[in-house]
Amino acid sequence: MESQIKAGQQADISVGIARDVFRNVRRAEADGRPILTQRARPFEDAARIFLILCAMLSIFTTIGILLVLGNESLLLFINEGLSLIEFLTGTEWRPQSGSFGILPLLSATIKTSVIAMLVATPLGLGAAIYLGEYAPQRLRAALKPILELLAGIPTVVYGYFAISFMTPLLRGLLNSPSFFNPNGTEILQFYNNVSPGIIMGIMIFPTIVSMSEDALSAVPRALREASYGLGATKFETIIRVILPAALSGIAAAIIVGLSRAVGETMIVALASGAGPNYDWNPFVFAETMTAHIARISSGDLSYGSVDYESLFSIGLTLFFLTLGLNILSRWITNKFREVYQ
């Protein structure tokens, strides 16, 4: 310690030099005003305003979406003398001849989304339970990146997969003569809602797995232990204790998945068909809302035309549908949090 004190004494002299430097800085800043007085920092204020604007841009985006979709839809409704009832219940979508019933497009969206959820929910939940409760640590570590990879594949690639693999496979199975189809009639058309639905299910699968797994792992240990302590088997504990406790988290996962299915474009644009078709049979072609927007806008679309405006009315429907689902899912998640915190 003695040597350190010596070092301190040596420092005394040289600190004097540094003090001189600071005296200049201080004299400059204290020039003509009492100490500590607030000083203008224009750069600081400018930075703050810039940052606020950045944050506000997200609000402008929402307003922009609502304005753009709302404005063009309103024009369509006014110019075409369309009523909301007609729009929501009409069974024909032919803008050129003045028919604006969203049902053909909506029904196709519902068909593909329901098929996707029928695939993604049991598989996703099963995989989440396996990964969270059964899989050994190392297998888990190996499987997680595979799920991330599946989640990262662009949807246009899934669309390619649907049309070049799943559709021919299903057509081969269903259309060739068999016990169920002795004459080999064409049950499944080339464009249909089943194949894109299944592929969409695979696309959504990773979302459901990761969100459900989070929900499962949030179930307090004490609950599991209570169940095991009463002599329940592992499976009984999962089904009767863990799943019910995680139900709202799982519901939120399913709703987020559904919202993604409703908004998904590329898979259906490639594999569901090139025209609206009001038919609840999933084996025939029928264009979804998103696929219709993609097809019509990829042609030469003139601004202000009926086609142009009608796209925005579909977009508005889609926006409210997905927004509603997302809000519902967050509401459920928040409720869930309240229970365990």
Place this chain on the structure above:
Amino acid sequence: MSATNSGSAYSFELKDMNVYYSDKLAVDSVTLSIQARKITAFIGPSGCGKSTVLRALNRMNDLIPGAKVTGDVRFMGRNLYDPNVDPVEVRRRIGMVFQKPNPFPKSIYDNVAYGPRLLGIRQKSTLDDIVENSLKSAFLWDEVKGDLKKSGLALSGGQQQRLCIARTIAVEPEVILMDEPCSALDPIATQAIEDLMLELVKKYTIVIVTHNMGQAQRVSDFTAFYSIRKAAEADGIERRWGLLVEYAPTEQLFSRPTSEETERYIRGEFG
């Protein structure tokens, strides 16, 4: 800067200072004056508000959303909470060393040069000078002079804390506030910091919050003892706040406390 040298003998004068967090009273009506170029220790049980008072002295509480300070807090005669006062300059003049050593994830040199650079000092030779002197003043120079490019995080806990002190000295403050600076350190490192404080007090006013009554007795000239008051509210929730119980020269406070509560605390029957 001459105020400390020639003006009032007090660095801080607090009168009826209250601190609130989100409208809840945290510290009730503190009145005390802190002498310049002396070491003043704040002691008391956990939650008594001693750190809160310390952080009020350089407006560090401003950074906590919902924190509010009322009453009169004067630094060198000027009200710190006057709307015209610049909190940035306040913190430059009133440095702070924290409970857990918090060097930046930068080199030792850049840690010490951080403050001077904020002030616009760019010249390499001047910065070198300041870094060397500050490290010497913090008794750290001999240990690190060969390797100033090393990360500050690679030092031992005690060295990190001395680096933080060097960093504080580098902006030439008038006061150094220390919030339990030794609580994360071993006895040998603690000893080094205590020796350093006794050296630094020749040039700076030091206010230290400590849990360790031995430390307060060893280093401080004055000691303020804070305690907790509790009250049950109508809604059944218990409210707690801190207040200043006794403030006296250290020797007097530990040998002849006027308050029974102080006496019990220093005998170890409390908290």
Place this chain on the structure above:
Amino acid sequence: MSAVEVPNTQPIDGRLLAGAEFTRQLAARQRRGRLWARFFSLSTVVAVVALITLLLSIINDAFGFVISTYRVDPTTLAPDGNLELLSNEELAALLPERRLGAYLRDNLSVVPPTEFPSVPLGQALPGAILPPGVAEKTFAETTVEERRSILANNLNVDLLASLVELDVVSEDVRETYTLIESLFERDRIEREYEEKFGGASATDTVKYFRSWLSLDFITAPQASSPEVAGIRTAILGTVWIMAITVVFSFIVGVGAAIYLEEYATGNNPLERFIETNIRNLAGVPSIIYGLLGLAVFVRVLEGITQGRTILSASLTMGLLVLPVIIINAQEALRAVPSSLREASFGLGATRWQTILRTVLPSAMPGILTGTILAMSRAIGETAPLIVIGASTTIFVDPSSVVSKFTALPIQIYDWTRRPQDDFRSIAAAGILVLLVLLIGLNATAIILRQRIRRSLQS
């Protein structure tokens, strides 16, 4: 919570199972558990199988035998049929005479196609190297030699070679086989080649193993025929779009995150609204962003963006990835220990100085990782680009932010929806290019993430 059936070996009033009966019942319960466990693990296997099948089906389409007919056998033109070994002049000499005007008009002219024949070449082809005296002539007044010389001097060798391939060699892929067929059904392929095309004795037909993903495919410009079409134009379009998107969304996204984490107090209703709003925007389908971009960037701001251009696409993509970048950046900022901020403030730093010198450097690796991941999502986004009007008939590389454009996923979409097999094959090759880009981006993000972990440990 529903009541758990409580087995107990001590019979109470004889209502619960005991002894051998209980053991039997327990064995049955365990069996049921194992059965379900198998289903759970099977669901996981489905994911793995799906991924493998997906990759295999793409590879299956991207490589395999083809049977092609040529108008001119390329081996008669260049050694091994490799046209790129020829010089510009040799290639220009091969080009068909009647198409020379079209080449000049499509690849070099800056005037509208209808005006091209009537304008002096010096004006139609500014900046081009022209033979002496040609600048004042209109196209019709030039000789064939002069036309060939202009092409040879002003087009690069790749483009000339692909023009020769397209219009002289004119390969026409008549049959394509998948990789699996090529490996396991060689006899059938051989037989079909014999029966339909006359086999090896035919002069204008060849059967060869074609890798649709090749260096030529990556470096050749987009073209309307799948035999010569390349992906360069689309890759460049994607690179341009991503470059502008990342600049825009990084600055704005990190700015917004800084505001929300470093300035916001947390109990201001506007800030809470911004937070909720960002989370809602993250769930809006990408095609809606396309409609927003179409109406705002393409139509309303046409004066700035020039309509359906790279700039419009980038701004649309920027808005699309913004919520993801903000959310990731917020997380990275939140991970910076508050002790560092206190240390900086304690030394008399202003808020902005603290952010710039302490908080951002610490959070930067995390912010960059998040940004790269957001970009890897954006790079495959197709729907918004379709809506704002990417063109699939662009054959020239983009040259500025207001160029018309095509992009990788757009090209894949366009090729996939064509019914012909050879388009399916170049779509598969395009997908492989896209996936390699994606894996590259993700690997960068993973390496960055590990760096952070290591630096936090030291």
